[in-house]
Amino acid sequence: xxxxxxxxxxxxxxxxxxxxxxxxxxxxxxxxxxxxxxxxxxxxxxxxxxxxxxxxxxxxxxxxxxxxxxxxxxxxxxxxxxxxxxxx
Amino acid sequence: xxxxxxxxxxxxxxxxxxxxxxxxxxxxxxxxxxxxxxxxxxxxxxxxxxxxxxxxxxxxxxxxxxxxxxxxxxxxxxxxxxxxxxxxxxxxxxxxxxxxxxxxxxxxxxxxxxxxxxxxxxxxxxxxxxxxxxxxxxxxxxxxxxxxxxxxxxxxxxxxxxxxxxxxxxxxxxxxxxxxxxxxxxxxxxxxxxxxxxxxxxxxxxxxxxxxxxxxxxxxxxxxxxxxxxxxxxxxxxxxxxxxxxxxxxxxxxxxxxxxxxxxxxxxxxxxxxxxxxxxxxxxxxxxxxxxxxxxxxxxxxxxxxxxxxxxxxxxxxxxxxxxxxxxxxxxxxxxxxxxxxxxxxxxxxxxxxxxxxxxxxxxxxxxxxxxxxxxxxxxxxxxxxxxxxxxxxxxxxxxxxxx
Ligand SMILES: [Mg+2]
Numbered sequence: 001x002x003x004x005x006x007x008x009x010x011x012x013x014x015x016x017x018x019x020x021x022x023x024x025x026x027x028x029x030x031x032x033x034x035x036x037x038x039x040x041x042x043x044x045x046x047x048x049x050x051x052x053x054x055x056x057x058x059x060x061x062x063x064x065x066x067x068x069x070x071x072x073x074x075x076x077x078x079x080x081x082x083x084x085x086x087x088x
Numbered sequence: 089x090x091x092x093x094x095x096x097x098x099x100x101x102x103x104x105x106x107x108x109x110x111x112x113x114x115x116x117x118x119x120x121x122x123x124x125x126x127x128x129x130x131x132x133x134x135x136x137x138x139x140x141x142x143x144x145x146x147x148x149x150x151x152x153x154x155x156x157x158x159x160x161x162x163x164x165x166x167x168x169x170x171x172x173x174x175x176x177x178x179x180x181x182x183x184x185x186x187x188x189x190x191x192x193x194x195x196x197x198x199x200x201x202x203x204x205x206x207x208x209x210x211x212x213x214x215x216x217x218x219x220x221x222x223x224x225x226x227x228x229x230x231x232x233x234x235x236x237x238x239x240x241x242x243x244x245x246x247x248x249x250x251x252x253x254x255x256x257x258x259x260x261x262x263x264x265x266x267x268x269x270x271x272x273x274x275x276x277x278x279x280x281x282x283x284x285x286x287x288x289x290x291x292x293x294x295x296x297x298x299x300x301x302x303x304x305x306x307x308x309x310x311x312x313x314x315x316x317x318x319x320x321x322x323x324x325x326x327x328x329x330x331x332x333x334x335x336x337x338x339x340x341x342x343x344x345x346x347x348x349x350x351x352x353x354x355x356x357x358x359x360x361x362x363x364x365x366x367x368x369x370x371x372x373x374x375x376x377x378x379x380x381x382x383x384x385x386x387x388x389x390x391x392x393x394x395x396x397x398x399x400x401x402x403x404x405x406x407x408x409x410x411x412x413x414x415x416x417x418x419x420x421x422x423x424x425x426x427x428x429x430x431x432x433x434x435x436x437x438x439x440x441x442x443x444x445x446x447x448x449x450x451x452x453x454x455x456x457x458x459x460x461x462x463x464x465x466x467x468x469x470x471x472x473x474x475x476x477x478x479x480x481x482x483x484x485x486x487x488x489x490x491x492x
Pocket of ligand 1: 095096097098099192
């Protein structure tokens with residue numbers, strides 16, 4: 001139902017005071033408005049930092065978005081489902 | 089002075105519940121690694137999962153039986169590490185000494201006292217709840233051991249304070265193994281003496297336990313009486329110790345030979361301490377007689393041992409207490425523990441009479457003449473001659489002990 005992941009996406013985000021906050025994203029032709037960011041974490045490999053965001057969009061599914069500090073591109077990497085399983 | 093201990097509640101499981109709100113309030117077990125939940129063991133469980141009897145280290149299939157409708161989540165170590173880093177980064181903003189104890193546990197020292205500690209604890213707990221979405225428990229007390237015990241008592245999502253005047257009232261009803269650092273062996277030793285609670289321990293004559301437990305007795309009573317243990321946090325229970333032993337080529341009752349081996353061990357241990365830039369508080373001696381009877385003991389020194397002669401001094405003290413003259417020895421072993429990097433007390437060392445250096449010179453001379461591989465043989469060969477008469481470090485070691 002979600003297609004292949006990870007998948008490049010378009011994201012509207014706010015960058016302020018060193019904090020990055022995704023506000024909305026476009027994925028497979030559908031627009032998702034971010035209703036809440038439940039968690040954020042960084043994954044470092046060498047000089048490259050991947051910023052990860054777990055976000056909600058009105059429903060129970062949690063979308064994990066990733067921003068690469070190297071390429072400045074966004075991807076959706078995972079979906080966490082209410083039953084505890086993940087789609088990736 | 090107040091000590092604070094911060095401990096996250098069900099840390100890995102809480103991180104998972106923070107990420108996926110559907111899991112909040114549900115029995116969650118974090119299992120295994122990224123590859124598979126089926127083959128792994130439980131590495132963390134949520135508060136709700138604990139009610140099913142899920143324990144850390146339990147294999148997946150067993151946990152699944154106990155909790156068929158539970159939520160089993162694959163671990164994400166990099167996420168937990170990043171959460172841990174955030175906790176640490178936040179804690180250091182309070183400007184206090186922060187010592188990470190594990191991925192989700194931190195000591196924070198507050199020289200200003202209880203009020204400062206409590207206000208930091210409240211601010212930090214609010215921050216972790218609002219920003220990270222996880223809960224932490226804080227314990228505040230006079231010492232680090234009691235602060236940790238307080239945090240255990242305050243779980244989950246609590247702030248527990250044990251003021252000095254209430255120590256007895258707060259902890260005496262607890263079983264002895266609730267005290268951080270008491271394992272099942274110590275608990276069993278105490279139980280044989282009818283000591284089951286910390287209150288019973290407080291009432292028990294300390295010196296009756298010393299023959300059974302050695303220096304750990306001091307740690308125990310310091311802990312429950314609200315003093316920071318002399319060895320520092322957690323020691324001598326941690327694995328931080330060094331030891332070395334020699335099986336003699338021939339069993340001997342020649343005390344100079346035995347002492348020469350002790351000296352080599354002391355020097356080896358001092359070298360390892362120097363390499364690690366550490367000091368030790370406790371010396372251990374172990375002798376095995378020809379009839380395979382083992383004798384041993386520990387000695388705690390009132391300063392930080394760094395040099396060969398410090399260690400040798402402590403070992404000779406023990407040696408005099410435990411060696412029965414005339415008995416034949418086949419193994420000589422010694423070790424040090426109570427290791428610390430925070431060397432607080434240094435003895436002034438007179439360059440002219442630096443016995444430790446002279447001892448090292450002798451050993452250096454021996455190993456350069458006979459080669460490091462033959463140092464054991466060399467020392468035995470030389471022990472009655474060169475060491476005892478020429479340099480006489482052993483007598484010197486005894487002399488030092490009088491001066492300390
Ligand atoms: Mg914890």
